[in-house]
Amino acid sequence: MFTLFFMDLGRKILSFMYFFGGLASLTAQTVYQTFKPPYKYGHIVEQCRKAGYDSLPIVSVVALFIGFIFALQFGYFMQRIGSEMYIASLVALAIVRELGPVVTALIVAGRVGAANPAELGSMQVTEQIDALETLATNPVKYLVVPRFVALSIMLPLLTLYANIIGILGSYLICVVKLGTTSSMYMNMTFSALFYKDLFTGLFKAWIFGMVIALVSCYEGFNVQGGAVGVGKATMRSVVFSFLMIIAADCFITALFYFIFP
Numbered sequence: 001m002f003t004l005f006f007m008d009l010g011r012k013i014l015s016f017m018y019f020f021g022g023l024a025s026l027t028a029q030t031v032y033q034t035f036k037p038p039y040k041y042g043h044i045v046e047q048c049r050k051a052g053y054d055s056l057p058i059v060s061v062v063a064l065f066i067g068f069i070f071a072l073q074f075g076y077f078m079q080r081i082g083s084e085m086y087i088a089s090l091v092a093l094a095i096v097r098e099l100g101p102v103v104t105a106l107i108v109a110g111r112v113g114a115a116n117p118a119e120l121g122s123m124q125v126t127e128q129i130d131a132l133e134t135l136a137t138n139p140v141k142y143l144v145v146p147r148f149v150a151l152s153i154m155l156p157l158l159t160l161y162a163n164i165i166g167i168l169g170s171y172l173i174c175v176v177k178l179g180t181t182s183s184m185y186m187n188m189t190f191s192a193l194f195y196k197d198l199f200t201g202l203f204k205a206w207i208f209g210m211v212i213a214l215v216s217c218y219e220g221f222n223v224q225g226g227a228v229g230v231g232k233a234t235m236r237s238v239v240f241s242f243l244m245i246i247a248a249d250c251f252i253t254a255l256f257y258f259i260f261p
Contacts, residue, residue: 019218019240026140026218030148033141043146051112051147052154056161059107063162066099067091067169075178084178088185089192091170096193100163101155101201102249105208108155109241113216116147117237120220121230129221139221148213155209156202163201200256207252208245215241 074087120143123129129139167189174180219237223229 022222023214023218026144026221027214029140030144030214030217033138033145034149036141040142040146043142044149047146047150048154050115051108051150052158055108055111055154055158058111059104059158059162060165062103062107063095063100063165064169066095066103067166067171068173070094070099070166071170071173071178075173079178084174084180085184085188087174087178087180088170088188092167092189092192093197095166095170096163096197096201098201098249098253100166101159101204101208102245104159104162105155105205105212105245106242108151108158108209109212109245110238112147112151113212113237113241114234116213116216117220117223117233118230120217121223121233124221124223125226125230144213144217147217148210151209151213152206153209155212156205159201159205196256200252204249204252207248211244211248212241215244 070091071087074090075084078084078087120129123143129143132139132142171182171185171189174185175182216237219233219240223233225232
């Protein structure tokens with residue numbers, strides 16, 4: 001029994017190391033190919049549309065309700081201690097520093113992180129990627145780089161948009177429900193935020209975008225087993241993207257606010 005346990009543990013450790021080794025190799029190739037001409041601007045614009053514009057409706061709804069929820073939660077507590085004026089500051093900091101970039105990244109990881117391995121995995125299964133190589137076309141340059149660049153650009157923009165919508169949702173609750181004046185809410189919001197808060201959130205979003213692109217493309221390139229393999233790769237892509245986003249968020253937060261405050 002213990003032998004089987006350690007054999008299974010060893011296989012999982014090796015699989016984990018193989019995953020990160022392959023991901024590191026794909027990252028190096030992608031960064032190199034990104035700065036190597038020719039540049040596929042048309043493909044990049046198309047991926048920007050898929051990753052950014054098509055995600056706007058769900059990002060808008062989620063960000064608005066996050067603003068509602070946090071304003072109500074903070075409002076319930078702050079009213080008990082007579083500090084309603086600080087609701088705006090707390091919500092703004094929570095959204096700009098953490099909720100905006102993380103929730104937006106999780107939404108995009110659920111959409112694009114599932115679409116990329118499904119698309120690339122289908123190409124892998126039907127040997128279309130092998131066909132690209134026979135035509136002297138680099139699959140990383142043709143398939144990965146446009147997704148990598150698009151997500152690196154669009155996720156910070158989506159995060160900035162989500163920040164605005166979330167703060168707007170909080171504004172509506174505070175002004176309409178909690179009796180805060182519009183001018184006070186805006187003053188407390190802008191007085192609480194610093195450039196470092198905005199920069200940190202957008203930097204996180206930039207890292208998260210690259211993580212989603214690389215993990216999803218890696219899983220798509222390594223699909224095995226036909227349609228079943230495509231489904232498993234899609235599931236792994238979303239799960240690993242979520243885990244790496246949370247881990248990266250923890251590391252970046254510690255880096256900016258504790259190691260280099």
